[in-house]
Amino acid sequence: MALVYLFGSPDAHLVGVASTAGNVGVHQVCENNLGLLALCGVTGVPVSRGAEVPLAAPLRTAEDTHGPQGLGYARLPAPSARLTDHDAAQAWIRAAREHPGALIGVATGPLTNLALALRAEPALPRLLRRLVIMGGAFDYRGNTTPVAEWNTSVDPESAAEVFAGWTGAPNPPIVLGLNLTENIAMTPELLSRLAEAARSPSAPMSELDDRGTASTAGNALIRVLEDAMRFYFEFHHDQGEGYLAHLHDPLAAAVALDPDLVTCRAAPVDVELTGTLTRGMTIADWSGHWGREPNALIGVGVDPAAFFDRFIDRVGAFAQTLSRR
Incomplete structure (x- = not known):
């Protein structure tokens, strides 16, 4: 859904996708990324394969949350493009060098590839115009352990290296933790709004539906999004969080x-690596106890309605263009 939002945004020029092991293995993530490009008719966007395992720990995946292929019940067409010959860490470096001071990086999984890129090119923080990280939880419970968020928990060493590498950089990363992102709750009602915006209405979803009920939308993209979201709705429902998806x-x-969609607060951030109960916890030193300069802009406020209005407008209009092809 993040990629589709970018596809539907006229102010975005996507220059590459770095596949990251995390919700499923990296081979399947590559297949998913290539298949989504094929579904959406997007060409000329290179997809690179990332590291198979975290920096220092065995890989953990989340098929219980996102399904055996990482896309819930959704099925994508066979890829029509191939992966790049270089890996995802090199993809970060090449893109940053080709667009110095202009590239915006978005990291939505474990930070393994970005940490490896930073090792190879320590100037990366100064080459990027902006970096946005989805990860961590600040003054908030975890979703993987009592204190740790999934992306950071999968590879805490890489997260610690990234935050250390951005210390002293002119543009600290914007970090969106669970404390912020769990306010962005997709519901069946919002999905119905999206289908209507795409002019492809489908049967509304409900927790009373049979598990895995397929989308009835006529638009292929809306079908994929609804089938992916249904699995995620069911997961949250089973967790006692409601029939919704963050x-x-x-x-x-x-x-x-x-x-400007979010309000942020600057702080030094570090990641706990050795705690028996707290490994993977992200800590923000709001009060300056460490005596370090801020290395992150932590998201602390968001207007969910404003986000969903923009998301539905952009993705709905993009889905319509696919129907006309």
């Missing part, structure tokens, strides 16, 4: 294009 990553994509 759109963490699409908010990051939107903020990459327009930081």
Whole structure:
């Protein structure tokens, strides 16, 4: 949904996709990214394969949350393009060098690839115009452990390296943690609004539906989004959170294009790596106890209605263009 938002944004020029192992293995993530490009008729956007495992820990994936292929019940067409010959870390570096001072980076998974890129090119923070990270939880519960958010928990070493690497950079990353992104709750009603905006209405979803009920939308993109969201709705429902889904990553994509969508507070951030109970926890030193300069702009406020208005307008209009092809 984050990528589709960018496809539908006239102010975005996507120069590459770095596939990241996290919700499923990196091979499947590559297939998903290439398949989505094929579905959306997007050409000329290189997709690169990232690291198979985190920097220092075994890979954990989240098929229980996102399905065995990482897309819930959705099915994508076979890819029509191939991966780049270079890996995702090199993709970061090449793009930053080709667009110095102009490139906006968006990281919506574990930060393994970005950390590897930073090791190879320490000037990366000064080459990027802006970086938006979806990850962490600040003064808020975790969703993987009592204190840790999924992306950071999968590879806390890479997150710690990225925050350290951005210390002293002129543009600290904008960091959107669970404390902010869990305000962006997709519901069946909002999905129905999206289908109507795409002029492809479908049967409204409900927790009373049979598991895996397929979308009836005529638009292929809306079908994929609804089938993906149904699995995610069911997961949240089983967790006792309601028949909804938190759109963490699409908010990051939107903020990459327009930081004014959120209010932020600067602080030094670090990641706990050795705590028996707190590994992967993101800590913001709001009061300056560490004596360090801020290395992050932490999202602390967002207007969900404003985000969803923009998301539905852009993705709905983009889906309409696919129907006319």
